[in-house]
Amino acid sequence: MTTLLAPRTLPAANTRGLEQALDYLARVIQWRIEATFHRNGTAPPPMPHPSNAWLEGDTPLAQFIRQQELDNFAQIALFIALAPHLQPDFFDRTITAQLPQAGDYPQIGGWRGKSHRGFLPTGETVLFILAGDDFGDRLRLQQLLGSDSRLARDRILYLDLPAEGEPLMSGKLAIAPDYIDLFTQGQFSQPQFSTRFPARHITTEMDWDDLVLNAQTLQQIRDLEAWIAHSPTLLHEWGMKKTLKLGYRALFYGPPGTGKTLTASLLGKYTGKEVYLVDLSMVVSKYIGETETNLSNLFARAEGRDWILFFDEADALFGKRTNVRDAHDKYANQEVSYLLQRVENYDGLVILASNFKSNIDEAFVRRFQSIIHFPMPSLKERSQLWGQGFPKQVELDETVDLQTLSTQYELTGADITNVVQYCCLKALQRGGKAVIQQNDITQAIKREFSKVGKIV
Template sequence: MEQLFDQSELVNSTLKANADALLAELNWFEKVLQLRSAINAGSVAESTSIFDVQPPDLSQSNSSYGRFLVQHQLGFADRFLLFLAMVTQIKPQCLDIFLVQNPQTGQIFTEFGGRKGNVFSGFLPTAETFLFLLAADNLMLRFDLLKLFDARNPLFALNVLEYEPLPPGEPISSIPLHINKNWFEEFTTGERSKPRFSADFPAHLIETNMQYEDLVLPEHTCEHLELLDSWLQHNKTMMNDLGLRHKIKPGFRTLFYGQPGTGKSLAAAVLGKKHNLPVYRIDLSRVVSKYIGETGRNLSKVFDAAENQGWILFFDEADALFGKRTNVSDARDKYANQETSYLLQRIEDHNGLVILASNFKQNIDQAFLRRFQSVIEFPMPQASQRALLWEQGFSPLIQLEAKVNLNDIAQKFELTGGVIINVVQYATMQMLKAGGKEIRQRDIVEGIKRELKKSGRTL
């Protein structure tokens, strides 16, 4: 009960810090709106500048918003742009002043920019709204402020602000301003919600109760995994503090290969758990579409959502897309190869850890393998490893029948960790069904028979 109270206090403290920071920013934002109105009405001295209203000092704030401002050294204009994109979700009524209609046209004043939403009845700002508020008719200042919409601006480079491509002929000032859902959650609640599997996000979150130390793998596999562990721990230091950002491509790409049940998915899950990073599994055999261009669109949604989030992307059944490329015999083959090349480029540009998984290394095109930083084998476990998997598999709260010898079973049956867990589950259910208190030898053997039969083998 005490632990729950402590967690609640921590959540409340985070929410309060975020709310206080955003309230201070809102007060500053509203003062800028008031000053712009006064300047336009000519009720203040001609020398008055919109930049006279200084933003609040949030350098000592414990809020997510304050830390972001400090980390990226955002100035007056950047901060105003960011908050303008957020304000419709914080205090939408403060933009109602822009809903006044031009009596000559019957529409919103063109210089205000903005638009109506499909459902939202208030004023949705655009880039023109931002330019009007800070620059009005000052062309030199407007041109300078347009530089903020460069893709290298942290607000866009980190996908904090996002916008859809404009139709041909539309001015850049008509760009709708809105904040990325994940970043808005971080600035307000302090944590981001995890996306659910859908047509717009064809990936499943994979989690485990096991720890990194629970992995039972050969030494050479563990050594390779330690490289991934080290990259997850030190990547930011290497790229930022050591200045390698302009010399090394972002992200890390690796191939896991080995038979089903040898621990590929589990290794990805425990790596994510150790570093507090979500792991999303994409089954390429289900995502790949027979329709030209559809696969690219499906997977682009995953990459777009994962951009700069630190997520680990785990592509299962990688052979379905990154297998040996087809000979170009018709237009469909040509587009399929172009689509694969495009997606490979997205993988190379992704700044997180990308894991491709396959049952067989030789199924993956060698041209793709050369672009990976590591290739890790997950072999069939040896007898000593199988014995440990059997021992760890059964609940410590149950007893094994006296004649059960797990070392003998491990020596006799060459099984993967995934198969062993299935047998453990079967034998445990049989014990509970019989109302007994011990795992029986015959149930373990029957469970093994059932698993072998799945792959066409017998005892």
């Protein structure tokens, strides 16, 4: 039987705060329509005074407004974007209450979605509600939604670009899905893996003790962990934000299977950060401009979330620029330049992983704060990996000599894990007492070597 999870119960204050915000927005819209369409030559009354009741308590909406220091106009713009996600018929109901006769009102703006049949706001809707036909106020309030505004820059509240040649304010008003979840559910939700967010959330059940590396590499990883833990103090409390960039860039390089992905997962686990493995197959496109668009979507969603972005096999995206021989080379180099800019401006940790340091464009290498080498395990490290690889439920046959295996075969940690898995499955297939045979190990090692064209 499938057990359904009980829905998350939200505090009553959260629901009440959202209702109060929409009630105030409805009053402002009714006031604006009355002042615009039913004035009859009289001076319009002042805009309804906000009670700011939605700022009471520590609801996500109240905390966000206080942290962002939003004035009344910015708060109303936020409510306009949020309203259709709370009440699908909010605008239709509010507008038709004042304008019952059907008609085309271009000054109100708005659009209809493909699936959603209700009124959806545009930039023009925001200007109409906040400024009406006051030309000066309209120009001034466009800054709320301009690309230089903090909310737009962080892709929290912004305008989608309209069709070419159409007025900028006819663009659709959008609010980041994360913030819809925050205001309505009380927390950010994990983004769904898609072309708009081509990265998968990765975790690990392993611990630092399971990561077998040489002392120098481990120390560099600890230094990186220290930056993750203490960067807020360094940047904000100690005032070094003026001289240091907000983010951090690290390069992990070395053969496959030496612990690069595991290290990224452990850094996230022990610092409380979400780690996302970027799927380069969904990022890189043969069509001009699409790679930049995919990356823009990725970084826009990650901005301000303090996530760790992990680019495995990064050579495909961050490789060396080539001499320009044709248009393809020109655009490929433009992609690298765009990447350099986005990685530098990201306010979290970006980790690039590559088999060889020399494969990464020098422009990136110069900007890494950490360059960490993950070499093939030494004899001592292989002995440790073999020693801790087998579960306690199995027994090693007397012919198995782990020290000899460590000496004879140069395997990575991932290789040894694969060998252990193969041998454990063989033991289970035989039934009875779970004993690992030497022949099982030999066959498994041959399988691992054959993957890379080696012969035992």
